Amino acid sequence: MDDAIYNKLKKIVGPEWVSNDPAILVSYSRDVGTLSTLRRPRTPDYVVIPSSVAEVQETVILAREFKIPIYVATTGVNTRSWHIPRRGGILIDMSKRMKKIIEIDEENFRAVVEPGVTFAMLNSELQKRGLYVPVPGAPSTVSVVSNIICHGIDNRGDNKVGWNYRQILGYEIVMADGNIYRIGTWSNEFDTENSYWPHGPGPSAQYMSRPFGIMGVVTKGSVKCWPLGTEFRTVISYFNDIDNVCKALEEIAKREIGHGLLFYAGHKYSSYACDAGFSQYRVNRFSPEFMLAASTCGTKRRVEYEEKIMREIARRNGGRFISERFPPWRIFDDTQIASTANMCSWGAIKYWGWRKPAIGAHVMCTMETMPEVYKIFAKTILEDEWAGNPNNYPRAEFSLGAIAHPAEGAHICRLEITSEGHTQDPVILQNIARLDAKLKENLRAHGFYSSYQGAQPLTMNPSLVEVAFSFRKEVDPDDIFSPATLFPASLPNWGYATT
Amino acid sequence: MSQDYIWPVTRYSLEDYYEEVWTHCVKCKYCQHVYLPDTVDHRFHYQCPSGEVFKFEAYYASGRNELIRALLEGEVKWSDRVRHIIYTCTICGACEAWCMFSGRGYPLKAIEKLREYAVEVGQGPLPAHKKFAESVQVNHNPYGEPHQNRFAWLPSGFAPRDVSLIESGVVYFVGCTTSYRRMEIAQATVKVLEHLEIPFTVMDGEEWCCGSPLFRTGQVKGGVETLAHNIEVLRKMKAKKLIVSCAGCYKTFREAPRYGLKLPLEVIHVTQLLAPLIKELAGKGKIKLKRPIEKSTYHDPCHLRLFRMFEPPREILRAIGIDLAEMPRNRLNSFCCGYGGGVRAEFKDYALQVASMRLEEAKSTGANVIASICPFCKHNFLETAGVLGLNMKTYDVMELLAKALGL
Ligand code: SF4
Ligand code: SF4
Numbered sequence: 001m002d003d004a005i006y007n008k009l010k011k012i013v014g015p016e017w018v019s020n021d022p023a024i025l026v027s028y029s030r031d032v033g034t035l036s037t038l039r040r041p042r043t044p045d046y047v048v049i050p051s052s053v054a055e056v057q058e059t060v061i062l063a064r065e066f067k068i069p070i071y072v073a074t075t076g077v078n079t080r081s082w083h084i085p086r087r088g089g090i091l092i093d094m095s096k097r098m099k100k101i102i103e104i105d106e107e108n109f110r111a112v113v114e115p116g117v118t119f120a121m122l123n124s125e126l127q128k129r130g131l132y133v134p135v136p137g138a139p140s141t142v143s144v145v146s147n148i149i150c151h152g153i154d155n156r157g158d159n160k161v162g163w164n165y166r167q168i169l170g171y172e173i174v175m176a177d178g179n180i181y182r183i184g185t186w187s188n189e190f191d192t193e194n195s196y197w198p199h200g201p202g203p204s205a206q207y208m209s210r211p212f213g214i215m216g217v218v219t220k221g222s223v224k225c226w227p228l229g230t231e232f233r234t235v236i237s238y239f240n241d242i243d244n245v246c247k248a249l250e251e252i253a254k255r256e257i258g259h260g261l262l263f264y265a266g267h268k269y270s271s272y273a274c275d276a277g278f279s280q281y282r283v284n285r286f287s288p289e290f291m292l293a294a295s296t297c298g299t300k301r302r303v304e305y306e307e308k309i310m311r312e313i314a315r316r317n318g319g320r321f322i323s324e325r326f327p328p329w330r331i332f333d334d335t336q337i338a339s340t341a342n343m344c345s346w347g348a349i350k351y352w353g354w355r356k357p358a359i360g361a362h363v364m365c366t367m368e369t370m371p372e373v374y375k376i377f378a379k380t381i382l383e384d385e386w387a388g389n390p391n392n393y394p395r396a397e398f399s400l401g402a403i404a405h406p407a408e409g410a411h412i413c414r415l416e417i418t419s420e421g422h423t424q425d426p427v428i429l430q431n432i433a434r435l436d437a438k439l440k441e442n443l444r445a446h447g448f449y450s451s452y453q454g455a456q457p458l459t460m461n462p463s464l465v466e467v468a469f470s471f472r473k474e475v476d477p478d479d480i481f482s483p484a485t486l487f488p489a490s491l492p493n494w495g496y497a498t499t
Numbered sequence: 500m501s502q503d504y505i506w507p508v509t510r511y512s513l514e515d516y517y518e519e520v521w522t523h524c525v526k527c528k529y530c531q532h533v534y535l536p537d538t539v540d541h542r543f544h545y546q547c548p549s550g551e552v553f554k555f556e557a558y559y560a561s562g563r564n565e566l567i568r569a570l571l572e573g574e575v576k577w578s579d580r581v582r583h584i585i586y587t588c589t590i591c592g593a594c595e596a597w598c599m600f601s602g603r604g605y606p607l608k609a610i611e612k613l614r615e616y617a618v619e620v621g622q623g624p625l626p627a628h629k630k631f632a633e634s635v636q637v638n639h640n641p642y643g644e645p646h647q648n649r650f651a652w653l654p655s656g657f658a659p660r661d662v663s664l665i666e667s668g669v670v671y672f673v674g675c676t677t678s679y680r681r682m683e684i685a686q687a688t689v690k691v692l693e694h695l696e697i698p699f700t701v702m703d704g705e706e707w708c709c710g711s712p713l714f715r716t717g718q719v720k721g722g723v724e725t726l727a728h729n730i731e732v733l734r735k736m737k738a739k740k741l742i743v744s745c746a747g748c749y750k751t752f753r754e755a756p757r758y759g760l761k762l763p764l765e766v767i768h769v770t771q772l773l774a775p776l777i778k779e780l781a782g783k784g785k786i787k788l789k790r791p792i793e794k795s796t797y798h799d800p801c802h803l804r805l806f807r808m809f810e811p812p813r814e815i816l817r818a819i820g821i822d823l824a825e826m827p828r829n830r831l832n833s834f835c836c837g838y839g840g841g842v843r844a845e846f847k848d849y850a851l852q853v854a855s856m857r858l859e860e861a862k863s864t865g866a867n868v869i870a871s872i873c874p875f876c877k878h879n880f881l882e883t884a885g886v887l888g889l890n891m892k893t894y895d896v897m898e899l900l901a902k903a904l905g906l
Contacts, residue, residue, distance in 0.1 A: 017554070023580045024555045026569040027562030032525040041568075049554050077527045096554040101541055120532060121541035140535040141528040 005066055009048050009090070012058045017049040017097070028091050031084060032077055042084055044071060044091035051097035053174065053219045060217060060480075061178040063090050067478045070176075072217050074115050076142025082150070082214075089480075092217060095143060101125060102220065109225045110169055110185070115145045115218055122223075131225040134161050145171075145221035160259050161226055168198045172220035176476035185222040214481045215472050229297035234260075235310045237319030238288035242371045245290040246404070248317035249413075250367040252294055253406035255313070257306040260295040265374070265402040292319060361439055363415045363448050367406060373415050373448055374402055380439045386431050513616045516609040517571050520564040523604040530560035530594030530606055533832035540827040543860050546593040548835045548853040557584050560594030560606035567613055577622045585613055586625050587849065590715050590840030591801035596831050607805075614717025627844035628716040635725055639707035640675040641844075649673075649706060652682035654689060660700040668739030669699040671769070672729070674748040674874065675708050681874035684744050687901035688769055694904055695776065695786070699742070705732040711747035714754075716841040723758050726751060734763045742769045744897070746800035746873035747839070753806060768803065770872055770896055774811035777818050777900070790820035791902035795894075796866040797823060798857065798880070799833035800873035807831070812872045812896045819903035824864035834860065836876040843879060854883035858891050868892045870899060 009018040019025070022043070029041035045068070050056045063070040069089030071082075085091065099116025106129050113122060119133065120140035126132050133144060148168050161167065170184025184198035239245035245263045252258055292314060296306040311321070363373050382388045404415045443449065476482075529535075531547050538544045545551050550559035557566060566584060569575035588610050595607035617623030624632070631641030639646045650673075662668055671692070677685045692699055707729055713722035729752075733741065741764055743749050752766040780786040797813060809830045816823050828834045837843070837853025858880060861869045867890050871877055880893040 019555060021578070021580045022569070022575045023566060023578060023584055024557045026575055027556035027559075027565045029565060029569075030526065032527070041565075041574075047555060075528055075531070077525065093554075093556070117541070118532070118544065120535045120538040121544050124538040124544065125541050139527055139529065140538070141532050 005062065005068070005090075006046060008062055009046055009059065012062065013048050013050050013055050017051070018046060020046045028073065028093075029084065042086065043088075044085045045088040046090045047093055048090060049093045049096045053172070053180065056092065056094075056174045056217050056219055057178055057180065059090060059092060060174050060176060063480050064176060064178065064478065067480065070217075070480050072146075072214065074143035074146040075118055076139065076147065094146075094217070094219075098219065104129065104131075104225075106131065109227075110222055111225055112185075112220060112222045113144055114220060115143050117144055118142060119144055119147070126225055127228060130228050132228045133167065133223055133225055144223055145218055148221070148223065149218060161224075165198070167224045168221060169224055170198055170222040171218050173216040173218050175216040176472075176481050179475075180219075181216065186220075215468075215475065216481070229299065229303065231300045231303040232295070232297045233303050233307045234293060234295035235307055235314065236294075236321070237292045237311075237314035238322050239263075239290040239292065239317070239319050240288050241318075242290065242374045244318045245292055246367070246370040246374075248292055248314050248319055249370075249404060249406065251313045251317070252310055253367065253413075255309055257309055258294045258296050260293065261406055263290055263292045263402070263404050265290050288320065288322070361443060363443065364412055365415055365448055366411065367413050369448075370404055370413055370415055372446065373443070376442050376446055376448070377402070377439060380435065380442050384435060384438070387435055513567065513571065513609075513612050516564075516605070516612055517567055519604050519609065520568050524561060524564045524606075526561050528559070528561060529597040532597070533828055534597065537832050540863070543827040543834070543863075546597075546828065546832065546834055548589050548591060548837055548856070549587040549849075551856070552849055552852055553587060558587060560598065560610070563588065563610050563613070564604070564606055567609060570613075577617075577620075582617070582623060582625065585610070585617055585623065586628075586716070586840075587842060587846060588840055589801070589835045589837060589842050589853070591835035592805045593801070593833075593835070596804070611715070611717070614715075615719050616717070618717040618719070624716040624718055624841065625845045628712070628718065628841045631712050631844060632716075632718050632721050635708045635710075635713060635721060639725065640679060641708060641712045642675060642679050644679045646704070649678050650701065650703065652678065652685050653701075654686060657689060657693075659703045660698070662700045662736045662738050665698040665700065667698060668737065668764070669697065669772075670733060670736065670738040670741050670764075671699050671701050672706060672709070672741050672743050672748055672752075673701060674743060674745035676747070676874040676878065677744045678706075681877055681895070684874050684877070684895040684897055687895065687897040687906070688744055690906040691773065691897060691901050691904060692769075694906055695773070695780070697772070697776075700736075702729070702732055702736070705729075709745075709748040709751040711745075711751040712841060712844075714751060714758075715747075715839065719758065722751075723760065726755060726758070727760055730755060730760055730762065738764050740764060740772075741766045742772050743767075744769055744872070744874060744895070746802035747875060749808075750802035750805060768808060768811065768872060770811040770815055771808070773900070774814040774818075777815055781818055786904065788819045788903045789905060791899050792821060792868050792894075794822040794824055794866045795868040795870045795899070796826050796861045796864045797829070797896075798826070798836065798861070798869055798871040798876055799830055800871060800876050801833065801835050801839060803872070804831060804833055812870070815896050815900055816870060819900060821870075821899065824866045826860045826864055828860065836871075836873075836879045837883075838875040838879040843875075850879060851883045851886060854879045855887055858883060858887070858889055861891060862889070868894060870894050870896050872896050 006018065006020050024047060025043040025045075026041065028047060029043045048059055050059060060070060069085065069087060071085055071089060071091045073083035073091055073093050073095065075095035083091065094115040096116060098114040099121070100114045101117055101122060102112040102114065104111045104125060109131065111122060111126065111133070118141055119135045122144050123132055123135075123140065135142075135147075148164055168184065170182065170186045172186060173181045173183075175181050183201065187201055237248070239248070242265070249261065249263050253261055294310045294314075296303055296310075298306075314321075361377070365373050402415060404413050406413050531550055532538070532544055533546050547559050552558070556562040563584065566575065566581065570577075570581070575581060590607065590611065592607040595605055598604045598606050614623055630643075634641050634643045638644060640649065662670055671688065673685050707725045709729060710722035710724075710726040713719070713725070741752060743752070743766065746768075749766060749768055752762065755762045777786070777788075781788055795816060797816060799809060803809075813823060834857050835853060836857055837850040843850035858869070869880055869891055871880070871893070872895060874895070877893050877895055880891070883889075884891045884893065
């Protein structure tokens with residue numbers, strides 16, 4: 001159907017690269033966030049696939065002229081539904097025609113990429129030069145630029161390279177008023193060599209995204225690259241109780257070794273191994289409940305040293321090494337877990353379990369209090385009249401799970417606790433919503449808080465958020481980039497992270 | 500109850516796939532890329548031909564999945580665009596190879612089922628596909644060629660034998676494309692088999708189209724009819740082993756049980772039969788092999804990729820001394836030639852565009868020969884190289900082997 005906006009978009013990107021056909025639009029209507037929360041799919045009114053900054057700029061100016069919402073999508077998983085339209089509008093798909101690796105600056109350890117460049121693409125080229133960019137808890141199908149902006153799933157590159165937002169050296173952004181805004185590497189055209197501070201001038205780039213709205217479309221990003229080790233090693237050990245696995249994790253973290261370090265509980269690992277609920281149930285029943293994965297990379301000497309220490313600590317705390325003796329467990333070497341080595345999910349193939357998230361929370365707690373948080377979670381589920389009765393969930397809908405990542409010099413830990421279940425059964429859904437609220441209440445009663453996004457409380461300074469907000473108001477008075485709250489209050493906060 | 504969540508490939512209704520889309524398709528986009536750690540060149544990281552050409556999400560498996568949902572829910576009505584999305588999939592199956600590990604879905608089977616559904620509700624197939632279905636009915640091949648010419652390529656002096664007299668019971672199923680379009684492959688195959696004194700026979704006038712073009716375009720009823728005829732004839736012949744030259748025939752025969760047809764014999768590609776033999780005979784000095792060309796790259800046909808059939812053709816190429824330069828996307832990561840799924844018949848420019856993408860990759864290896872073991876792939880590459888004026892020769896592995904044997 002032709003209309004004024006459609007015709008103008010055709011002129012901007014060319015008729016081939018714009019569509020308002022429902023058959024095209026539906027493919028942008030859902031992501032894993034809509035899937036896990038059963039929100040109804042929602043489509044944009046138009047999709048455009050630009051090939052240049054100028055086309056993005058013109059599209060944004062057009063949206064502003066007509067005061068219609070604009071959404072930005074790249075590739076890979078979108079777990080938070082940020083690009084799922086709240087009420088129609090234009091969706092800009094940045095992943096298809098803006099996918100150039102503009103520069104790999106080996107000397108200065110940085111790469112400049114367009115938003116369509118995925119981690120797999122960039123790492124394939126960097127590896128040839130002995131470099132890599134860490135993949136923050138996501139499959140390598142995701143866009144480097146948008147993943148870093150959105151803080152990935154666990155908010156960190158890895159243990160050694162630090163938080164995700166530190167991996168960016170500069171953005172080029174088309175703001176809602178159509179102006180181009182450059183920060184970090186490109187902020188000072190007379191001093192590009194030295195502008196490696198990514199957070200200015202102006203409001204920091206890390207406040208450019210998230211649920212309270214975006215400020216513009218990133219058209220280029222400059223990212224940090226790290227030297228690639230010659231050796232990789234992942235040590236996987238298994239534990240039967242939460243106290244011991246937490247102690248082992250804490251000790252390793254406090255020795256400051258390992259690139260990737262986490263423990264998985266319950267379905268968080270069994271779901272990677274099983275294709276179906278009942279087989280997962282079996283794996284859960286007959287397997288140790290907790291799995292500690294510690295991985296490292298570097299020179300041969302360093303890796304051997306770190307591996308030795310990791311093994312010692314795991315063993316001392318009651319960890320068992322099943323994987324070497326029991327080959328099926330090697331399956332995890334192909335998953336996210338092994339990928340906690342700094343190459344992170346580059347090597348991950350089975351990224352998703354067959355189940356989808358249900359009750360969950362992200363808790364930032366001290367390393368010592370991890371077991372307490374997990375026990376509150378377990379108690380919430382197991383003592384519940386409905387969820388505590390296995391007959392109500394014969395397919396083990398509520399298997400417990402957790403992932404813990406130490407952070408900030410191992411003072412604190414980000415603990416993600418989730419149960420998983422089938423998302424289409426209305427009885428289960430009702431109970432998930434009820435238990436989700438109950439979990440948060442129980443956590444609060446013990447002084448813990450579930451944050452919507454893991455590292456947010458740490459990395460977000462309230463006064464800077466204020467600055468970002470007022471800046472956004474200035475450049476986007478009509479709110480074209482954030483037309484409504486994404487998660488209406490009536491829906492539970494699923495507490496799940498983004499990629 | 501728990502059985503609900505096993506997802507065997509035998510569950511086979513569009514509603515099943517609908518549920519799968521709702522609960523499994525996490526939009527992880529594994530279906531768009533090669534196996535991630537195998538990304539060796541950023542230019543060749545993608546694997547879905549239709550998505551790469553038409554670019555909107557709708558043209559990838561994840562989008563087609565969503566189309567199934569929207570069609571069944573009535574959110575989207577049938578239109579030319581819907582048919583375009585459905586029929587531009589080359590049925591290459593790259594998506595499914597990776598989705599099985601990720602969302603644990605079966606997007607290839609879902610799209611095949613969607614085509615079947617389109618035919619059921621009178622919205623498919625497309626005109627060119629209808630035409631070849633009519634031709635299969637009349638001529639037993641999709642090309643409108645007279646059936647009596649099917650074996651016109653046979654070297655003089657060759658007469659089909661009685662398979663029951665052949666101990667190994669080998670029957671060579673030539674296939675329509677090899678018989679009518681790429682006869683040189685059939686001739687090379689027969690010459691090699693004869694030269695190596697491998698007793699075999701052909702089905703002669705009883706060989707009909709295997710049904711692949713019909714199955715791939717959703718015309719399952721016609722597909723089952725012609726496939727059932729072939730299987731019945733083979734059963735009567737008491738054949739024990741079927742050798743094929745074509746990846747499409749291979750997939751179709753191997754998948755016969757999915758359509759309720761019992762397969763009374765083993766189906767293999769001719770290179771699977773020959774690879775061990777060539778190595779053995781050459782090792783014992785019983786055959787002399789002369790390298791026919793210096794260097795070649797090898798293209799894995801999609802329908803063989805589905806069955807993880809990668810090594811025999813490579814073994815033959817190596818045995819005859821060819822320097823094999825692998826493309827960045829090989830084996831499971833291979834990229835489609837663009838011919839399949841009824842695409843070439845209806846969208847020729849698009850088919851040639853996909854082939855040109857693959858040829859660009861072939862060129863990046865430094866070879867100027869691309870070898871394969873499927874007449875469709877060869878045909879599409881040949882024509883594309885001709886249209887673009889590329890210095891890229893295309894051979895079937897059997898042709899190279901025949902040359903190496905001096906035939
Ligand atoms: S790989 Fe499977 S689950 Fe993932 S987006 Fe593709 S079709 Fe969906
Ligand atoms: S079968 Fe091939 S063309 Fe079709 S959706 Fe899958 S990858 Fe794309």
